[in-house]
Amino acid sequence: MELLTHKSESGPEIVVLQDPTAFTTSLGWFVDTGARDEQPGVAGVSHFLEHMVFKGTERRTAAEVNRELDHLGAHSNAYTSEDSTVFYASVLPECQAHAVDLLTDIMQPLLREEDFETERQVVLEEIAMYDDQPPYGAFEKASELFFGEHPLATRVLGSSETVADMTVSQMHEYHRGRYTKDNMFLIASGKVDMSQLIEHVSKVSENWPAESQPRVNLPANYHSGSAVIERESRHQHYEVQMWPGLSRNDPRRYALRMLCTILADDTGSRLFWELIDTGRAETAAIWPQFFGDCGCLAGYLCCAPEDATENSKIIQRVLAETLRNGVTEKELGLARNKVSSSLILSDEKPSNRLFAVGQAWLNRRSYEPLDVVLARYAAVTPEDVMQVAAETLGREPVVVQVVGTQD
Amino acid sequence: MNQELLYRKFDNGLVLLGEHMPWLRSAAFSLHLPAGTCYEPNGLDGLSGMTNEMVQRGCGELDSRQFLERLDELGVERGSSITTNHSSFSCAMPREVLPETLGLYSDLVRTPHLPADQLDDARQLSLQDLRALDDEASHRCFSELKRFRYPLPFGRISQGTREGLAAIDHQKMHHFFQDTYKPAGSILAVAGNFDWTQVCDLVEARLGDWTGAPPRELPELKPNYGSRHVDHSTNQIHLALAYECEPYESPEYYESRALVGVLSDGMSSRLFTEVREKRGLVYSVFATCFSLAGLGSVLCYAGTTTNRAEETLQVLLETIFSLRDGITVDELERLKYRIKSSLVFEQESSAARSSQIASDWFYLGRVPTREEVCARVDALTCEGLQQHFCEHLPKNFSLVTVGSQALELPDGIANAQV
Numbered sequence: 001m002e003l004l005t006h007k008s009e010s011g012p013e014i015v016v017l018q019d020p021t022a023f024t025t026s027l028g029w030f031v032d033t034g035a036r037d038e039q040p041g042v043a044g045v046s047h048f049l050e051h052m053v054f055k056g057t058e059r060r061t062a063a064e065v066n067r068e069l070d071h072l073g074a075h076s077n078a079y080t081s082e083d084s085t086v087f088y089a090s091v092l093p094e095c096q097a098h099a100v101d102l103l104t105d106i107m108q109p110l111l112r113e114e115d116f117e118t119e120r121q122v123v124l125e126e127i128a129m130y131d132d133q134p135p136y137g138a139f140e141k142a143s144e145l146f147f148g149e150h151p152l153a154t155r156v157l158g159s160s161e162t163v164a165d166m167t168v169s170q171m172h173e174y175h176r177g178r179y180t181k182d183n184m185f186l187i188a189s190g191k192v193d194m195s196q197l198i199e200h201v202s203k204v205s206e207n208w209p210a211e212s213q214p215r216v217n218l219p220a221n222y223h224s225g226s227a228v229i230e231r232e233s234r235h236q237h238y239e240v241q242m243w244p245g246l247s248r249n250d251p252r253r254y255a256l257r258m259l260c261t262i263l264a265d266d267t268g269s270r271l272f273w274e275l276i277d278t279g280r281a282e283t284a285a286i287w288p289q290f291f292g293d294c295g296c297l298a299g300y301l302c303c304a305p306e307d308a309t310e311n312s313k314i315i316q317r318v319l320a321e322t323l324r325n326g327v328t329e330k331e332l333g334l335a336r337n338k339v340s341s342s343l344i345l346s347d348e349k350p351s352n353r354l355f356a357v358g359q360a361w362l363n364r365r366s367y368e369p370l371d372v373v374l375a376r377y378a379a380v381t382p383e384d385v386m387q388v389a390a391e392t393l394g395r396e397p398v399v400v401q402v403v404g405t406q407d
Numbered sequence: 408m409n410q411e412l413l414y415r416k417f418d419n420g421l422v423l424l425g426e427h428m429p430w431l432r433s434a435a436f437s438l439h440l441p442a443g444t445c446y447e448p449n450g451l452d453g454l455s456g457m458t459n460e461m462v463q464r465g466c467g468e469l470d471s472r473q474f475l476e477r478l479d480e481l482g483v484e485r486g487s488s489i490t491t492n493h494s495s496f497s498c499a500m501p502r503e504v505l506p507e508t509l510g511l512y513s514d515l516v517r518t519p520h521l522p523a524d525q526l527d528d529a530r531q532l533s534l535q536d537l538r539a540l541d542d543e544a545s546h547r548c549f550s551e552l553k554r555f556r557y558p559l560p561f562g563r564i565s566q567g568t569r570e571g572l573a574a575i576d577h578q579k580m581h582h583f584f585q586d587t588y589k590p591a592g593s594i595l596a597v598a599g600n601f602d603w604t605q606v607c608d609l610v611e612a613r614l615g616d617w618t619g620a621p622p623r624e625l626p627e628l629k630p631n632y633g634s635r636h637v638d639h640s641t642n643q644i645h646l647a648l649a650y651e652c653e654p655y656e657s658p659e660y661y662e663s664r665a666l667v668g669v670l671s672d673g674m675s676s677r678l679f680t681e682v683r684e685k686r687g688l689v690y691s692v693f694a695t696c697f698s699l700a701g702l703g704s705v706l707c708y709a710g711t712t713t714n715r716a717e718e719t720l721q722v723l724l725e726t727i728f729s730l731r732d733g734i735t736v737d738e739l740e741r742l743k744y745r746i747k748s749s750l751v752f753e754q755e756s757s758a759a760r761s762s763q764i765a766s767d768w769f770y771l772g773r774v775p776t777r778e779e780v781c782a783r784v785d786a787l788t789c790e791g792l793q794q795h796f797c798e799h800l801p802k803n804f805s806l807v808t809v810g811s812q813a814l815e816l817p818d819g820i821a822n823a824q825v
Binding site for chain 2 (some may be wrong): 023024049054062064065067068070071072074076084090091092108117118120121122123124125126129131132133134143155232233234235236255261267268274276277278279280281302303334335337338340341342344345348349350351370
């Protein structure tokens, strides 16, 4: 496999992880924009725009976009997070030219008023759907408490109010400011024709806006605190916790992932043996969320309402013991094997490699091959793990619980 | 790419299947045992899931913790699941560790410790799943649809019932294990980069002298039709709709599958276009084929806010019946390309392939090659599909709604039963 990059003065950067032996080609536009880049009045515009991108361009109607994607046999989709928006498709190699043309064309959508109104209803349905799903807004609430006034507190979907009030001109303005040549990266993996890719992207992106509005980078000032969400229909207890974490470029991120694997992986971890194996909880997990300039550790407990207090105490005890006594070489070895194997298996598919390259490029403008990543995990020591444990779990978390109205 | 199905049937009834994918670094297997929910004794709903959990709590020379730690040392990604017919284990791993992993799972199915002092832990885990399902309205509507449409023993759900889980003791669990964890009726499918001779020798050595009777005969499946509502305090109403189609083993399955593809495969499919794109009624809508005990059903789902639920059901039904008016050449071409390209994508995943060949064997008693599937798909025509639809008009509908308002099937539809 070979990493190829191309950056001309007039076009967006292209990055390809070439594998001539692959059966398929995966392509994606990785846009360095997300909920954190939104003004408070338009919370949810990044995600709403992600929907609108499929609604037609000067060259294609919305129906044509959908038909062409399907005609390519494409496994395609898009997602929006706090700090990125990604559009991708996996196709057979012979479809590369058509797929690149289509994916690149839709990056400049028309944003027609009529489509905007219909899609607004779809987004409102999506908000209603997520609002019905356990743990019922607890993660969003935890982020709001944890990040306070920081833009990372913004809900990715926005709220039904902000989506209902949004105008198409506000979306136009956001699009002009963020979907720019310096803020977008065409990533590809698998069997790729690089020269064809460069030619296509250069041509189609010729008239795109060049420079983005800069991202507001406020220092994150972590908060602690607690909140309770009441739900009428609820059979399980849900609890979300949030601790300070690390930024996604922090060299200690490998140690942090080892810590989470040892503590709270879904099998064979300390919380697994205490809470899952014993049937005390359905889920007890802790995982890192990385952002460009900061990060957090998210914790999630789901269990019977009558066991909630006891289970919370168990989690506190396990964390306190870890902070006090550290982790063992044996635990570290098991976690390393588990993480390494998972990375190796995932790396078999070009579609998975696409996201590894894309996220690395958004974050660091560089990509570490799998063997380098595995070596980073191999180098983590129990002391490294303890150091990140003290910096993260050693601090007061935010806690959000979902309780029944009858409680 | 040459594709050869490797096959061996052992004297005890165990079927071993293999497919080489030498371009991968991984290997994967799926092991289906005839221990699904349809074999649970009445009143013990949830027994298959609890037994599946208990067999993973130590086997052979390893206790529960040692067993899981060994799998972690080997770097095995694993899962287990319960369906109507099977209790299943699936593992994907670096190719080098396949033999040892197969050995560990041979112990798991033959010499599990089934520790009595952990039965309540397993019961609590099952209760957790059941309560979580009660909170997930969109998943719950499919569970309720299964219970409603398929009478016992087929309509049981993998999570069981509170009463069933409470009634399970160690002896009943042990009996279920002895009755159902048997080689006859079991399928072990291996895919990826592996040595077939080595796998055969290993399975012969570890499972060759395993004995046991084939699974029990099941009664004929006679489904229920009509509507059922489950009251649930939510923003959205969740609709699960089922109607009859050809089962997986039918010679005309591809026609049914293609018609569902026209309805639901991709962003240009009719349901996505009519229900979501044109009217904005839903975020999620889909249809899929499902086969059970020789009976095929199309299962449809839509989630929408309460005040638009009736319109959503109406558009859903109109769109299904729009197939009567014909299928366009464009629709069929897109569908053919999607199905055929998905066969190429499957070559990138040993886990997906092992699961598919095990499933094919269960339904068909053989595994079609990619060439055969492509030929069947290529042979589909617009006229043939329209004719198939008109000759097999959707009938025997079941509708389940979960939310704050009940919906009924329209008269003409509700009466469209055999």
